[in-house]
Amino acid sequence: MTTHPVSGLSDLTRVVAEQQYPLLFATVSGAHLYGFPSRDSDVDLRGVHLLPLREVLGLTPAQETRTRMWDADGLEMDLVTHDLAKFARLLLRPNGYVLEQLLSPLVVHTTPEHAALVDLAPRLLTLHHARHYRGFAKTQWRLFGKTGELKPLLYTFRVLLTGIHLMRAHEVQADLSTLLDSVRAPDYVRDLVTAKAAAEHGHLSTLDCAPSHERMTGDVEALQAALDEAEQSTTLPEETDAGADLNELVVQTRLRSGGI
Known part of the structure; x- marks a missing residue:
């Protein structure tokens, strides 16, 4: 190993x-x-x-x-x-x-x-693992809505991308930077990663060029739809x-x- x-x-x-x-x-x-x-x-x-x-x-x-x-x-x-x-x-x-x-x-x-x-x-690995990542993303997205912190926002994107990658490639990949090279995601996510390096509980509001909530909502919904599609088309077994x-x-x- x-x-x-x-x-x-x-x-x-x-x-x-x-x-x-x-x-x-x-x-x-x-x-x-x-x-x-x-x-x-x-x-x-x-x-x-x-x-x-x-x-x-x-x-x-x-x-x-x-x-x-x-x-x-x-x-x-x-x-x-x-x-x-x-x-x-x-x-x-x-x-x-x-x-x-x-x-x-x-x-x-x-x-x-x-x-x-x-x-x-x-x-x-089964197709039902998509349910885990879908639920995890919804929880973190709600938490971001309450706190405005970068951490739950990045968790939201990370788990959606991990779920999509798992359904498509049959591989568990948890590293967000690696996932951004293999799954289409908003360009600003890399900037969010850089911003969070400064503080564990940093807020989106402190960024000079933060994406709007409307844009992020649309992007999260698009990734949720991509996860749904990947689950429906995956060749992973049910059990x-x-x-x-x-x-x-x-x-x-x-x-x-x-x-x-």
Whole structure:
């Protein structure tokens, strides 16, 4: 698996080693993955941990999701991980968010189990993932309407373009700059990316040449229509055929761990 260092971040090896349960992988998500980080952006780490057999076989509900937040060199960082079984269940839903975490090229920690999950990823893609990106875009567009911030505006464009690209190319691509090279989008989006680099919560109103709300509304509606069309014409299947193999991966990984 190809990994790419995250420029400017402290060494996270110690953080990985300190986790109560072994991590199968940890990657960078959020603005760094999406291609529009700001100088003061939080660092969002996401991944998968493996619970011991005793905790998944007993009567007490297992702690399937764990969260840790801390400050490193002035950057706010958070690590959110799911147990392998929960992550696998999320992968079997039309959930693009967990696919982006799994396939992030910004890899902090990896294992053979991570590589096995990545190998299954192409078979987990379905036409129903368009629904995830359509809903995510609507939520972010409403948030932009309330706050006027660049961040939800860029999220709106990013998720629509990711959904269109996924339906057309059968590939999860979360980086907005890369998407702008492959999917037609308004020219001003690149300027918005540049503007957000200055501040995580910058406002559109601070830009000298900000596009009008009417123009942006028309552009968002056009991309929504393009996503609808891409969903209707995609050759992605309605259902994944990887469920049994994913289940076997969970079972065998748990059994190999041996710990109780």
